[in-house]
Amino acid sequence: MLTVAQQIVGVAVLLTPARPRAARIYSLAVQADFRRRGYASQLLEQMVLLASKQGYRHLSLEVRQDDLQVQQFYQKHGFQTTKLLAGYYEDGADGVKMLRALAAANSKHLTPTLSNLRA
Numbered sequence: 001m002l003t004v005a006q007q008i009v010g011v012a013v014l015l016t017p018a019r020p021r022a023a024r025i026y027s028l029a030v031q032a033d034f035r036r037r038g039y040a041s042q043l044l045e046q047m048v049l050l051a052s053k054q055g056y057r058h059l060s061l062e063v064r065q066d067d068l069q070v071q072q073f074y075q076k077h078g079f080q081t082t083k084l085l086a087g088y089y090e091d092g093a094d095g096v097k098m099l100r101a102l103a104a105a106n107s108k109h110l111t112p113t114l115s116n117l118r119a
């Protein structure tokens with residue numbers, strides 16, 4: 001949760017299933033009046049740090065295939081589209097799965113890799 005002047009402006013929900021599955025972003029949202037100020041980026045980086053510290057090697061999420069703006073946001077933060085999810089949403093819309101490798105929290109030199117995925 002992100003607050004500005006005691007007002008909740010953003011919320012993030014991170015799911016942490018049993019490893020070796022990927023940690024999963026269940027929700028990330030910023031109030032409309034507060035967007036494009038870097039708040040979602042802050043929340044996302046907190047989730048990256050939290051998942052890395054807990055030993056997760058990958059972070060995943062699902063987004064609507066036609067929502068290119070949100071996909072652009074995640075691409076900017078190192079996520080790649082890995083799978084088409086046909087009819088994923090309740091209204092029948094397709095989704096895409098996006099994935100980002102995480103460096104081990106205690107290693108400054110480890111290069112993240114998308115190989116050996118089990119998301």
Ligand SMILES: CC(C)(COP(=O)(O)OP(=O)(O)OC[C@H]1O[C@@H](n2cnc3c(N)ncnc32)[C@H](O)[C@@H]1OP(=O)(O)O)[C@@H](O)C(=O)NCCC(=O)NCCS
Pocket residue numbers: 025026027028029030031034035036037038039040041042061063069070072073076
């Ligand atoms: C997606 C969302 C969380 C981004 O929040 P934000 O606080 O505006 O994001 P940030 O300010 O940290 O990052 C903005 C960057 O993301 C991308 N981006 C975000 N919204 C965008 C838009 N409407 N159009 C184009 N690019 C966009 C851009 O790269 C932008 O960088 P820029 O401002 O320098 O151009 C917010 O738009 C939102 O809450 N949307 C509704 C909920 C949702 O769809 N959540 C994602 C699914 S989990």
